[in-house]
Amino acid sequence: MAGKTKKATFNIHVNVLEELDDVLAQERTRSKNALVEEALIKELKELRKQKRKHLWQEAAKDALLIKDLQVTETAFRSADEETAQRIG
Secondary structure, eight states: OSSSSOOOOOOHHOOOOOOHHHHTTOOSSSSSHHHHHHHHHHHHHHHHHHHHHHHHHHHTOOHHHHHHHHHHHHHHHHHHHHHHHHHH
């Protein structure tokens, strides 16, 4: 990932740091910084995914949204069928 970086300090359990040292010693990552950043990016992506899932689950309970989706589906049904015939 290119771009500006900023130093950050965190407290991490000793056993996690020891495992990190082992991984680095086995040359399975470029650096501690790279591994930590990659892990954070992965975790942040998962947290955003979970948030979107929660929002969709809440939206599924919204009667007005469901009605709007049904109206939209009905309005585009013939266009969707026509496109499906062209593809198939």
